[in-house]
Amino acid sequence: MGTVTRGTTNPNRLRRMDRWIAAAHAPALRRAAEPVAVDLGYGAAPWTAVELLGRLRTVAPRARVVGVEIDPARVAAAEPYAREGLTFRHGGFEVPLPGRPLLIRAANVLRQYDESEVAEVWRRLCGRLDPEGLLVEGTCDEIGRRHVWVALGPEGPRTVTFATRLAALERPSDLAERLPKALIHRNVPGEPVHAFLRDFDRAWAAASPYASYGARQRWMRAVRDLAAGGWPVLDGPVRWRQGEVTVSWGALAPVG
Numbered sequence: 142m143g144t145v146t147r148g149t150t151n152p153n154r155l156r157r158m159d160r161w162i163a164a165a166h167a168p169a170l171r172r173a174a175e176p177v178a179v180d181l182g183y184g185a186a187p188w189t190a191v192e193l194l195g196r197l198r199t200v201a202p203r204a205r206v207v208g209v210e211i212d213p214a215r216v217a218a219a220e221p222y223a224r225e226g227l228t229f230r231h232g233g234f235e236v237p238l239p240g241r242p243l244l245i246r247a248a249n250v251l252r253q254y255d256e257s258e259v260a261e262v263w264r265r266l267c268g269r270l271d272p273e274g275l276l277v278e279g280t281c282d283e284i285g286r287r288h289v290w291v292a293l294g295p296e297g298p299r300t301v302t303f304a305t306r307l308a309a310l311e312r313p314s315d316l317a318e319r320l321p322k323a324l325i326h327r328n329v330p331g332e333p334v335h336a337f338l339r340d341f342d343r344a345w346a347a348a349s350p351y352a353s354y355g356a357r358q359r360w361m362r363a364v365r366d367l368a369a370g371g372w373p374v375l376d377g378p379v380r381w382r383q384g385e386v387t388v389s390w391g392a393l394a395p396v397g
């Protein structure tokens with residue numbers, strides 16, 4: 142199910158998302174009898190699937206990755222990269238595996254679909270997950286410096302994570318252009334994601350004295366202020382240090 146779209150990808154592009162998944166999902170992956178992860182829509186070359194396997198194995202040595210692509214030519218091109226723990230299959234949102242994966246990662250896939258299609262795609266993918274599974278769906282720039290993703294459980298969306306290379310950041314709302322499809326058209330006054338990015342920019346500006354200690358200290362200060370101001374920040378300093386912040390989906394979900 143779905144349509145073939147542009148296959149743009151790059152080595153190491155999804156490192157921020159991979160690291161977050163490895164940290165957030167390690168216990169479930171380690172507990173599972175069959176810790177299978179799907180890299181859905183890996184693109185013209187299967188680098189992101191190869192890297193996902195490597196990063197998951199650092200926290201869950203029995204993890205396996207199945208790369209799923211809707212373009213059969215891209216499946217054929219990936220075959221030489223198959224190895225122990227890594228296979229490739231032709232398919233789409235139906236996720237053509239016999240069992241229920243512990244993880245479905247779809248990066249830069251829904252970006253090329255209509256906003257109106259997102260809810261149904263999420264419902265379908267969430268319906269394929271293991272009861273302990275996670276769907277991670279989001280968007281980044283070509284080399285992965287700015288990245289925003291939604292994490293969903295079988296029941297639906299849970300969190301939104303913003304992750305960025307701090308040295309290159311002028312202001313947090315620079316990430317707006319990489320919002321996932323469900324949010325990118327909602328960055329307008331009256332919508333929660335717009336209010337969040339506005340408050341984040343204000344907190345970042347107020348934290349400017351911390352810039353002399355480095356962009357990391359400034360980011361951490363700004364995130365603390367966001368949390369103090371009532372935004373439901375769900376993670377802590379260990380993640381903030383990486384140029385990340387995770388907030389609950391409920392606070393950013395579109396209202397319009």
Ligand SMILES: C[S@@+](CC[C@H](N)C(=O)[O-])C[C@H]1O[C@@H](n2cnc3c(N)ncnc32)[C@H](O)[C@@H]1O
Nearest residue numbers: 143146148149150182183184211233234248249
């Ligand atoms: C822009 S590439 C992203 C590659 C990689 N995930 C990345 O982030 O670098 C999007 C890929 O998703 C594939 N795709 C689009 N819809 C799909 C679907 N329903 N199921 C599987 N793959 C899909 C496209 O064929 C394309 O190769």
